[in-house]
Amino acid sequence: MKDIFAKYAPLVAEARLLLSNNRQNPFNVVIEEAISPTRAFIKGKETLLFGTNNYLGLSHSDAAKKAAIEVIKKHGVGTTGSRIANGTLSIHQELETTFAEAFGKKHAIVFSGGYLANLGVISGIADKNDIILLDADSHASIYDGARLSGAQVLRFRHNKPEDLERRLKLLKDHQGSVLIVVEGIYSMTGNMAPLKEFVRIKKEYGAALLVDEAHSFGVYGDNGLGIAELQGVLDDVDFVVGTFSKAIGTMGGFCISDREELELVRVTSRPYMFTVSPSPEIIGATLANLKEIQSHPEWRENIQRNAKQLNIGLREMGFSPNKDIAAIIGVPVGETPRAMLFWEKLLKKGVYVNLSLPPATPDNNGLLRMSVTSSHTSEEISQALKSIKEVKEEMEAFDI
Numbered sequence: 001m002k003d004i005f006a007k008y009a010p011l012v013a014e015a016r017l018l019l020s021n022n023r024q025n026p027f028n029v030v031i032e033e034a035i036s037p038t039r040a041f042i043k044g045k046e047t048l049l050f051g052t053n054n055y056l057g058l059s060h061s062d063a064a065k066k067a068a069i070e071v072i073k074k075h076g077v078g079t080t081g082s083r084i085a086n087g088t089l090s091i092h093q094e095l096e097t098t099f100a101e102a103f104g105k106k107h108a109i110v111f112s113g114g115y116l117a118n119l120g121v122i123s124g125i126a127d128k129n130d131i132i133l134l135d136a137d138s139h140a141s142i143y144d145g146a147r148l149s150g151a152q153v154l155r156f157r158h159n160k161p162e163d164l165e166r167r168l169k170l171l172k173d174h175q176g177s178v179l180i181v182v183e184g185i186y187s188m189t190g191n192m193a194p195l196k197e198f199v200r201i202k203k204e205y206g207a208a209l210l211v212d213e214a215h216s217f218g219v220y221g222d223n224g225l226g227i228a229e230l231q232g233v234l235d236d237v238d239f240v241v242g243t244f245s246k247a248i249g250t251m252g253g254f255c256i257s258d259r260e261e262l263e264l265v266r267v268t269s270r271p272y273m274f275t276v277s278p279s280p281e282i283i284g285a286t287l288a289n290l291k292e293i294q295s296h297p298e299w300r301e302n303i304q305r306n307a308k309q310l311n312i313g314l315r316e317m318g319f320s321p322n323k324d325i326a327a328i329i330g331v332p333v334g335e336t337p338r339a340m341l342f343w344e345k346l347l348k349k350g351v352y353v354n355l356s357l358p359p360a361t362p363d364n365n366g367l368l369r370m371s372v373t374s375s376h377t378s379e380e381i382s383q384a385l386k387s388i389k390e391v392k393e394e395m396e397a398f399d400i
Contacts, residue, residue: 018337024344026355036060037375042352050310050370050384051354055219055327056292056299057375058249063292064285071284079277084266087277095283098290099254103225103240107262109255112278114214114243115141116271117253121241122181122210123148124269125261129176133167133207135159135193137186137362142212146181148270158186161197168205178207184216184227188356188369190326195228199236210239218247218293219303219327247293250286252278302374303327306381310372313385317392330356331368339366342391349387 019025032041037057038049058064071091081087092110100108111117122145126132130151134142137158146153157163164180171178180202182193195211202209213226221229226242228234238259244252255262266272278286293299307325314321314331321329333339336357343355346368354369361367372381 018340023340024347026340026343029347029352034059037373038377038380040352042347045350047347048351048380048384050372050376051352052371052373053215053246054249054375055215055247055303055371055373056249056296057373058247058289058292061249061285061289061292063288064249067284067288068281071280075280077281078279081277082273082275083277084273089277089280089283091280091283091287092277095287095290096254098287099256102223102290102294103234103256105240105256106258107256107260109262109265109272110278110283111253111255111272112275113251114241114245114253115144116275117241117243117255118142118212119145119148120269120271121239121255121265122146122179124265124272125149125208125239126151126177126179130179131171131174131176132179132181133164135182135186137188137191138181138183139187139212139214142181142183151179159191159193161194161201164198165201165205168201168207172205178205179210180207181210181212184211184213184220185326185328187215187328188361188367189330190215190322190324190328192227192324192326195231195233195237199233202238203236208238209236210241211237212241214241214243215246215328217242219300222297224293224297224300244282244286248286248289250282250289252282252286299374303372306372306374306376306378309378309381310370310385313381314388317385317389327372329370329372331370332363332365333368334365336366338395339368342366342395343368345391345394346387349390351384351387 029042034040037054037060040047040049075089079087096108096110100106111120118141126149128150132146132151132153134146134155135158136155154167156167182198184193198209211228216226218224220227228237238257240256242254244250307327311321311325311329319331321331333342356367356369358364
């Protein structure tokens with residue numbers, strides 16, 4: 001028999017080559033101290049953070065810290081059980097009620113993570129008799145949830161309603177149910193989904209629509225409810241899934257719906273039933289930050305202004321970021337070796353961004369995934385742009 005890791009030999013060889021000459025591993029960056037939502041110490045150096053999902057800066061919220069401490073005093077630091085055993089505290093139910101009310105919906109379920117929310121909801125509501133239609137650029141949690149469900153999984157071209165409709169026409173005689181799954185904002189590129197068109201199509205063909213608002217909740221819409229609210233179709237979306245680890249600044253996930261049957265997920269979803277529930281302090285902090293989001297609409301204005309400044313600055317340098325002005329900005333920087341060098345040089349100049357590599361990126365090229373927060377100052381964005389320009393010019397000078 002072969003060694004269990006033998007199949008990974010090519011991957012190990014490639015990684016060793018890419019990381020030779022003491023190159024920094026872009027997927028093993030250690031933050032030694034998070035000073036603020038926009039700055040941290042990395043390798044002993046104060047570094048600007050343009051690679052987080054901390055869109056509203058709430059990971060450092062004083063209200064959340066205070067709430068977490070108070071909840072620990074009352075409930076301790078863990079539940080030690082799943083939601084169907086001893087893991088449901090009164091504050092879990094309070095958070096679910098608060099989320100449902102915020103969205104104007106009747107039902108909400110809280111999960112231990114955003115990944116688990118997609119995994120649990122999709123696998124909990126679809127089965128082998130159903131078909132799931134996914135946007136081709138969907139997050140891994142969506143793909144994994146679809147596979148776990150046992151349903152037939154079909155993809156349609158990214159953000160192309162016409163391709164979705166073409167596929168639905170071919171399924172007109174299908175006897176089971178059809179679930180369409182899209183994201184409000186896509187995590188790699190920041191592209192925005194045309195939800196109005198998807199809603200029109202799902203109504204016409206009698207399908208259900210699930211929208212993952214992980215990167216748009218708290219950032220878009222008059223009340224920060226996401227792209228469905230922004231485009232005026234929130235009442236027509238069957239299931240809204242999201243996470244606490246982005247705009248809210250904590251950890252966990254949720255699903256919101258007007259469908260009473262959503263409650264069935266509590267007994268059909270293995271990721272819900274067989275995972276320990278979110279710890280009390282996380283729930284307390286999440287409740288506090290949710291109230292903060294509802295009280296500060298100006299934060300959403302700040303993040304749009306900051307996103308515009310970064311997007312325009314990158315375009316002026318000759319980069320081609322996504323066309324939508326979003327908190328996530330994907331910057332194509334060439335093939336893997338060049339992308340890794342660009343990222344490392346930028347880090348050495350004191351600017352941290354995410355590096356995304358194939359096969360997780362479009363067009364088989366490396367991508368600098370940048371993100372802004374409402375906490376970034378104009379000066380911090382200008383400094384990041386200056387550093388990016390310097391790296392670009394250095395690499396062009398050496399024809400890299």
